[in-house]
Amino acid sequence: MDKPSFILRTPATNKGTGFDCEERKKYGLRGLLPPKVENLEEQAERALTQFKSFASNLERYIFLNCLRDRNETLFYFLLGNNLELMMPIVYTPTVGEACQKFGNEFRFAQGMYFATQDKGQMREMMNNWPNQDVDIIVVSDGSRILGLGDLGTNGMGIPVGKLQLYVAGAGFNPSRTLPVIIDSGTNTKKYLEDKFYLGERHPRIPDAEYYPLVDEFLQAAFDKWPNVLVQFEDFSNDHCFKLLDDYRHKYLCFNDDIQGTGAVILSGCINAFRAVQIPLKDQRLVFLGAGSAGIGVADCIMSLFAEAGIPEEEARKCFWFVDSKGLITTTRGDTLTPQKKAYARSDYNHQLKSLIEVVRDVKPTAIIGLSGIGGSFSEEVVREMAKHVQKPIVFALSNPTTNAECTAEQAYSWTDGRCIFASGSPFAPVEYNGHTFVPGQGNNMYIFPGLGLGSVLCKAKHVTDEMIITAAKTLASFVEDSEVVTGKIYPGLNRIREISTKIAINVIEKAYEEGMATLPRPESIEALVKAYQYNPSYNN
Known part of the structure; x- marks a missing residue:
């Protein structure tokens, strides 16, 4: 050329x-x-007009990705300056639809694909990546995309979108990011029969083949880029916990669905508990959904109890988990995963088979939904809860929007405007009885960009629990007491660069405190962070 x-x-x-x-x-x-020379601001103004002209969010998604494929600087300038408007397009909820239609809408390859046919060749293949240095990889196997299930290779939209948020939210250099799909097949029949499906056409391989495939990828990645951070994204529950347990103390890695979700909801809980003024030991937390996200959230909240000096055995009595079979107990007669066993109740001789039964029995102070089942916080459930607590905490966290356990409008209406509400996907402000309520969004973007940036910049050995909890507490501190009393538990996403920078600084401090940082301590951690951060400009 x-x-x-x-x-x-x-x-x-x-x-x-x-x-x-x-x-x-x-x-x-x-x-x-054309003869006219334009600056970046003028180009962005035109691009924003074009963005707004499209009739559907999927068209806007395609437009933004095409823009990124022809002018990276303009794309990130536009995204960074319109993040609240565009984040629901480049990520949840629109990215879910984009993934479902990935093969049909495919225009330009981004990232790398490693499939079963590539066994034994991954390290060699990594030499094909055009950029010499990579600071962060987001990898998925497409097995549990948002709440949409097994999308196979169509799941590539998730690593791509996540890394765009790393760039916009924390200032990662886009040339040093790498989205990856590990194609181990798909069990979704419609994709195997779809002529436009771009992945391997076979059912998912058994664990005896699967785990060595992932292991080869990780060995190859860390051999090629020894200081890279790998973020696991949207792996199914039957694999995600084991992968995290196997590798978190071997490589620099974390699972955003478990640890990132846990941290952002921990932050929301810190501020929700401030708002309701109920002592920690008296909180009664009912979880709907006991997958990676639900368990990750509970594990993070447990850190608050430990910090308060409440013994683990006593702390676990404040948690009730409900799955598809009802309340998780040690006596219900089924085989529980190790993660579920940790929260199984041993004080029930009778079985509660539905959420409403559990709510009536427990009289919870908070219901936390990570079930992936839209509408599962029914009017009956929410009103029953609201009978017994002045300020009910209602977290309807499943993504995308159609999978939310209830809407913001429903939560405020059914609790007479008394609830502390948060969701996973964004909801518009709600007018109720003359008051305007701005729903909180427990969006992982508050956490993972800063956590990732801090981990990379100090060349941490591992991402520790304390680093993750530090990120959560830092986020919580961005909401003032005067805001918390009004029901606000998260700051505005328009402050994401400021938030991510502070999280990165505090995570680095914690890494040095724990002996996890391998970079010689700089004179100024803040200067280290700000010197690295990418800011889209034609003057670079």
């Missing part, structure tokens, strides 16, 4: 109408662009 074509066709170098007269002459671009 000749030099002018290369510059205009390469997203990292293309400025479009942003090339000035001298650059057009230097690079042989004269006549290849």
